[in-house]
Amino acid sequence: MIYAAVVAGYLCIVLAMGIIEFYAVKRPNSIAPMGDMLEHVMRSRTVRVGIIAAWWWFGWHFLFAPTVQAAL
Numbered sequence: 001m002i003y004a005a006v007v008a009g010y011l012c013i014v015l016a017m018g019i020i021e022f023y024a025v026k027r028p029n030s031i032a033p034m035g036d037m038l039e040h041v042m043r044s045r046t047v048r049v050g051i052i053a054a055w056w057w058f059g060w061h062f063l064f065a066p067t068v069q070a071a072l
Helices: 002-026 034-041 047-065
Strands: none
Touching: 002 034
């Protein structure tokens, strides 16, 4: 049950990101598009390593290490 709620929450976040990106492409003066933000952020090597570590953490916890369900 909680797994479905967490997945639904992440899907809502992804949907919101898509809507904001669509708005940013239409009006780039009010909100910077994702490509422009990533280009600015990825200039630092430290940030690139941090982003890779974050993606590794998400991948490990959601794809390779499923949670153990306790029998009630």
